[in-house]
Amino acid sequence: MTERGKRGTWGVPLLLLAWLVPAGAQSDLTGVYGARYSEDYAERIPGPALADFLGLPMNDAARQWALSWDPARYTLPEHQCQVHTAAYIYRGPLQLRIWEERDPASQELIAIKQYISTYEQERTIWMDGREHPSPNAPHTWMGFSTGEWNGPTLTVTTTHIKQGWHRRNGFPSGDRLTLREHFFRHGDYLTHVNVVDDPDYLSEPLIKTNNFVLTTNASANWLWPCEYVVEVDGRAQGVVPHYLPGENPFVEEFARRHGLPLEATLGGPETMYPEFMESLRDARPD
Amino acid sequence: MHGRTSLAAVLLIGLCSAAAAAQELEILHVQNNVYAIFGAGGNIIVQVGSEGPVIVDSGSAGRSQDIMEAVATLSDRPIRGIINTHVHADHVGGNEIISTTAGFASGGTTGAGRRDATIYAHENLLLRMSGALGDGEPMPVGLWPGNTYFNDVKELFVNGEAIQILHAPRAHTDGDSIVFFRRSDVIAAGGVYSNTGFPVIDVPRGGTIDGLIAGLNTILDIIIPAPTQERGTMVVPAHGRIADEHDVLEYRDMVVIVRDRVRAMIDDGMTLDEIQDANPTFEYDPRYAAGSAFWTKEDFVEAVYTSLAQAP
Numbered sequence: 001m002t003e004r005g006k007r008g009t010w011g012v013p014l015l016l017l018a019w020l021v022p023a024g025a026q027s028d029l030t031g032v033y034g035a036r037y038s039e040d041y042a043e044r045i046p047g048p049a050l051a052d053f054l055g056l057p058m059n060d061a062a063r064q065w066a067l068s069w070d071p072a073r074y075t076l077p078e079h080q081c082q083v084h085t086a087a088y089i090y091r092g093p094l095q096l097r098i099w100e101e102r103d104p105a106s107q108e109l110i111a112i113k114q115y116i117s118t119y120e121q122e123r124t125i126w127m128d129g130r131e132h133p134s135p136n137a138p139h140t141w142m143g144f145s146t147g148e149w150n151g152p153t154l155t156v157t158t159t160h161i162k163q164g165w166h167r168r169n170g171f172p173s174g175d176r177l178t179l180r181e182h183f184f185r186h187g188d189y190l191t192h193v194n195v196v197d198d199p200d201y202l203s204e205p206l207i208k209t210n211n212f213v214l215t216t217n218a219s220a221n222w223l224w225p226c227e228y229v230v231e232v233d234g235r236a237q238g239v240v241p242h243y244l245p246g247e248n249p250f251v252e253e254f255a256r257r258h259g260l261p262l263e264a265t266l267g268g269p270e271t272m273y274p275e276f277m278e279s280l281r282d283a284r285p286d
Numbered sequence: 287m288h289g290r291t292s293l294a295a296v297l298l299i300g301l302c303s304a305a306a307a308a309q310e311l312e313i314l315h316v317q318n319n320v321y322a323i324f325g326a327g328g329n330i331i332v333q334v335g336s337e338g339p340v341i342v343d344s345g346s347a348g349r350s351q352d353i354m355e356a357v358a359t360l361s362d363r364p365i366r367g368i369i370n371t372h373v374h375a376d377h378v379g380g381n382e383i384i385s386t387t388a389g390f391a392s393g394g395t396t397g398a399g400r401r402d403a404t405i406y407a408h409e410n411l412l413l414r415m416s417g418a419l420g421d422g423e424p425m426p427v428g429l430w431p432g433n434t435y436f437n438d439v440k441e442l443f444v445n446g447e448a449i450q451i452l453h454a455p456r457a458h459t460d461g462d463s464i465v466f467f468r469r470s471d472v473i474a475a476g477g478v479y480s481n482t483g484f485p486v487i488d489v490p491r492g493g494t495i496d497g498l499i500a501g502l503n504t505i506l507d508i509i510i511p512a513p514t515q516e517r518g519t520m521v522v523p524a525h526g527r528i529a530d531e532h533d534v535l536e537y538r539d540m541v542v543i544v545r546d547r548v549r550a551m552i553d554d555g556m557t558l559d560e561i562q563d564a565n566p567t568f569e570y571d572p573r574y575a576a577g578s579a580f581w582t583k584e585d586f587v588e589a590v591y592t593s594l595a596q597a598p
Contacts, residue, residue, distance in 0.1 A: 065569035068543065078506060078535045081515040119514055136314055136324045138528040140516055162516070163536045174573055175533070200572040226515070238503045240542040244550055 027152040027185045029112065033096040033212035040208075044091050048169040049254040053267025058171055062201035063266060067248045069170030072241035081226035083119040083141040085164035087179045087196045090210040094118040096190075097218065112147060112154065120224045125156050132159050139175055154183040166196070166206060171267075174200030188214040203269040311349075311356050314528065318470035319445060322522045323356050327376030331474040331522050332357055333467055335445020338366035338390055342465050342474040343524075344380030353380055354388045364390045366444060369451060370407040370431055371463045371476025371524065373414045373491065381405055382428030406440060407431035408453050410461030414491060419460075422491075454478050454501035458485070458524075460492025462501060466508055473505055473521045479534060481526035484567065484574045484586035485541055487593060494593035495545050502538040506531065540570050548590045558591050 037044050043052075053066065073079055084092055097115040101124075102108060114123040125147040132144055143161035147154055158179040166173045177198035184191055190212040197205050243249075255265040261280055270276050309325035316322050316331070323330040327346030330353060332339050339361045345353050357365060365388045370378050389403030412434050413419035440451040440463075447469040454462040458477030465474040477486065478501035487493040505521060509531045512518035521529040547566040556564070567575070567583045575583045 059572070061569040061572050063569075068569070073539070076535075078515075078531060081511075082532065083514055083516070121514065134312055134314065134324075136312060136322070136527045138517070138520065138530060139533065141514070162532055172569075176573070225513070228515075238499055238538075238542060240539045240546075242539075242543050242546070244547060 025152050026149045027154070029098045029154060029183055029185055029190065030100055031098060031214050032216075032218045033098070033190050034215040034217070035090075035094055035096065036211045036213060037093070039211065040091070043167065045093065048167050049257075050169055050250040051248070051252075052169060052254040052265055053167070053171060053271075054260070054265050055271050056167065056171065056267040057202050057204040057206055057269040057272055058166070058267045059201060059203045062166075062172055063268070064245065065172045065201070066170035067251060068242050068245065069172075070241040070243055070248075071170075075231045075241070077228040077230060080228040080231075082164070083121060084168075085161050085173060086121075086123065086142045086145070086158055087161060087173055087177060087194065088164060088166065088168070089116055089118060089121060089141075090192055090194060091208070092118045095215075095218075096212055118224060119226075125154075132157075143179065150182075152184055154181075156181040156183070166198070166201065172201050174198050176200055177202075190214070204272070311352050313356055313359065316470075316472050316520050316522060316528055318467075318472070319447060320467050320470040320472040320520075320522075321360055322528060323353065326353050326356075327379060328371075328374070328524045329522055329526075330356075331465070331472070332360055333445055333447065333449070333470065334361045334363075335447065336363070337445050338363035340367045340369065340442075340444050340449070341365060341384070342369045342522075343371055343377040343476075344368050344384050346376045347379035347383075350380040350383035350387070354384055357388065364388060364401065365403045366390050367404045367406060367442070369449075369463065369465050369474075370405060370411055371465065371474065372459050373411045373425075373461055374459075374477065374488075375425075377477075377524065378411075378415070378425075378429050381431075382426065386428070404433050405431040406433045406435075406442075406451060408451075408461045408463050409434040409436040410459070410492065411463075412461075414459070414461055420491060452504060454497065454504060456492050456494045456497035457487075457501035458493050458498060459488045464501065464504060464508075471510075471519045473508060473519060475505055475521050475523050475534075477524045478502060479505060479521065479529070479537065480524045481529060481533060481537060482523075482574075483525075483576075483581060484570070484583055486581050487586070487589035489589050489592050489596075493589070494597070495541070495590045496593070496597065499538065499541055499545065502534060502541065505534055506538060509534070540574075544570070544587070545590055545594070548587065549594055552591065552594060558588060561591060562587055 095117040099113050100109060101111040101113055103110055109127045111127055112125040121142055123142045125145040127147050139160045139162045141162055143158040145156050145158040147156045161177060163175040164173045165171055177196055180195040182193040192210040194208045195205050252262055255262045264271055311326055312324040314322050319333050319335055321332045326349040328343050330345050331342035339357055368385060385403040385405060386401050389401040391401050412431050415425045415430050417424035438453050442449040447467055450466040452464045454464050462476055462478055464476055464478060485498055487495055487498055509519040511531045517530055521534055523529060544566050548561055551561045562584055571583060
């Protein structure tokens with residue numbers, strides 16, 4: 001399902017469900033959760049196809065970035081242990097552990113913390129009203145997060161996230177993006193709404209949802225001890241695998257395999273909306 | 287062609303200084319004994335310890351008093367030394383005032399009681415400043431470094447820490463230094479790395495695209511990231527925010543990709559105008575083209591083209 005589809009079929013009804021809970025009632029989000037991958041399974045578990053940007057609001061710059069991207073770049077030692085950023089990491093296979101950090105004297109909530117098993121990432125969502133750091137401060141994979149309760153929904157704003165990807169097939173995310181998230185629990189289920197504003201590589205906000213289920217199997221919080229190595233012996237220093245413009249041999253592969261028009265698979269904000277489907281009614285695969 | 291690049295570089299220096307004059311200074315702790323001061327021209331790095339602060343670059347002229355006050359909040363000791371990473375005025379403008387006002391009061395060769403923080407730099411920086419190299423006007427003598435090196439590396443041991451000053455040949459200029467504080471695990475990248483815009487390659491002052499890439503690779507070679515590939519060795523750029531390996535890596539990748547494109551276009555017989563029209567920086571424009579009105583993407587592409595065309 002496309003990002004737009006998710007927003008249309010799951011995101012809004014689940015938000016409405018959350019709003020039915022009495023106002024002012026904060027949720028207890030603590031626990032260990034396993035992810036459910038039925039949403040966007042093909043992208044999230046087997047992995048996205050090359051040049052599959054269908055329904056993604058990428059801008060023209062992002063498209064050229066993605067089409068010049070050669071997966072062989074991950075053979076460079078410095079790229080091998082690259083982590084999914086906070087704006088993407090919930091898409092992957094993971095177990096999620098959430099706990100609270102409270103002032104021992106007052107029991108006031110200082111932070112909500114998360115351990116995300118993939119890449120062994122720990123997030124801190126500050127709940128004590130502190131400001132975001134200076135623009136000159138370092139960026140990290142998980143960024144700097146502050147949260148607030150809107151009734152039972154935890155709303156989180158994150159900045160200072162490193163450059164990464166919106167999709168792990170070369171679709172880049174910039175280091176100036178802002179991530180807004182909503183976490184809300186309904187019974188044993190946790191829904192996560194992920195809204196990304198990226199001034200560098202998105203034309204419109206990218207909205208995704210992810211679902212989790214409470215589990216008693218905390219031991220599934222696996223470790224991820226990545227150690228980079230030289231994979232290509234004798235490669236000259238400073239080589240960066242990439243395709244020159246117009247020379248990516250895989251641009252049409254996904255479109256041909258699925259009988260889709262190329263203009264659809266190359267994404268863009270227009271591909272998110274029903275009108276685009278109408279415009280393709282008579283189109284044939286390239 | 288050189289004239290245009292040279293003009294752009296002059297404008298860059300001038301406007302950086304003008305912008306710096308209006309900015310509040312910000313001090314951030316990088317890690318261990320190293321801090322960074324933002325807003326006084328180029329970023330200033332401060333290593334503190336019992337022997338007195340060592341600072342990397344001295345900011346724009348006119349901000350020296352603010353810089354000295356900022357350094358004084360980190361240490362009450364006189365400034366022990368100043369390391370210049372390159373010759374541009376927003377990095378050396380405070381040399382004289384800071385050295386002679388807040389510098390170490392020494393006897394010996396500098397005269398009893400005279401304040402005089404030692405200024406370190408690569409020899410080519412001195413040659414450019416003094417007008418012995420290139421056709422620029424000499425800079426005031428008080429800005430000149432008194433302790434230069436002409437080989438690959440200058441080594442110091444100050445404040446309980448080994449400091450390597452590594453020459454990056456023909457990179458941002460021909461007198462670039464990268465400074466590595468080994469115990470603190472912090473690199474002052476100098477002009478080799480800024481994350482606010484496309485890299486400035488001062489071709490008239492000996493900068494080249496391949497030298498710049500080699501300098502970025504040197505930084506990547508030094509860096510050892512902590513587990514999960516972040517933090518570990520930290521990098522303070524000449525301009526822009528504190529970085530670590532992945533930030534430098536993505537920047538290096540960008541510069542290499544643009545270089546490769548321009549080289550392929552030159553090999554195809556395209557002129558500079560045709561290359562500019564082809565827009566080889568296209569996907570990086572949203573992030574880097576807006577960073578500086580006085581060093582445009584066209585300036586960057588022209589500098590890449592010029593230095594490739596000059597390459598043997």
